[in-house]
Amino acid sequence: xxxxxxxxxxxxxxxxxxxxxxxxxxxxxxxxxxxxxxxxxxxxxxxxxxxxxxxxxxxxxxxxxxxxxxxxxxxxxxxxxxxxxxxxxxxxxxxxxxxxxxxxxxxxxxxxxxxxxxxxxxxxxxxxxxxxxxxxxxxxxxxxxxxxxxxxxxxxxxxxxxxxxxxxxxxxxxxxxxxxxxxxx
Numbered sequence: 001x002x003x004x005x006x007x008x009x010x011x012x013x014x015x016x017x018x019x020x021x022x023x024x025x026x027x028x029x030x031x032x033x034x035x036x037x038x039x040x041x042x043x044x045x046x047x048x049x050x051x052x053x054x055x056x057x058x059x060x061x062x063x064x065x066x067x068x069x070x071x072x073x074x075x076x077x078x079x080x081x082x083x084x085x086x087x088x089x090x091x092x093x094x095x096x097x098x099x100x101x102x103x104x105x106x107x108x109x110x111x112x113x114x115x116x117x118x119x120x121x122x123x124x125x126x127x128x129x130x131x132x133x134x135x136x137x138x139x140x141x142x143x144x145x146x147x148x149x150x151x152x153x154x155x156x157x158x159x160x161x162x163x164x165x166x167x168x169x170x171x172x173x174x175x176x177x178x179x180x181x182x183x184x185x
Contacts, residue, residue: 004170022105026087045136099127116179120160141182
């Protein structure tokens, strides 16, 4: 059973987060990719966020195609695309296949100093526990071009609520709608 409110953990950068484990099987991850990129492509940002680098990419258009081959999901926007190994990859042998495949996925929300959520997302990690991708979910405190809103747009939490319901079986949390704003850093 998934807990609706896991412990708040301190992150390396001094921030605080709550994290929920997601299923990391191929079909669950492919469903996550389809939901986020087919339906919310113009509201999400994605990339890799590690100490020293943050790639916050916005899709230029809906994907022209999302396909699977040898364990890799390809999200193709036309002019450019990306690959994520979410299933069994055989071409490189069992050891590299194990390393490349997503081994862990999570939903997370950042918690501000006022103990209220400030941002929401999902992350995927490979077999070495290296980050493969972060999905920055729509944020009620930011516009779709990442400008700070004067007032929260709580409807922006629709994708977050759908993911919690679909993958964790938990209802929307009033705490998500308790914050006063987004503060960077």
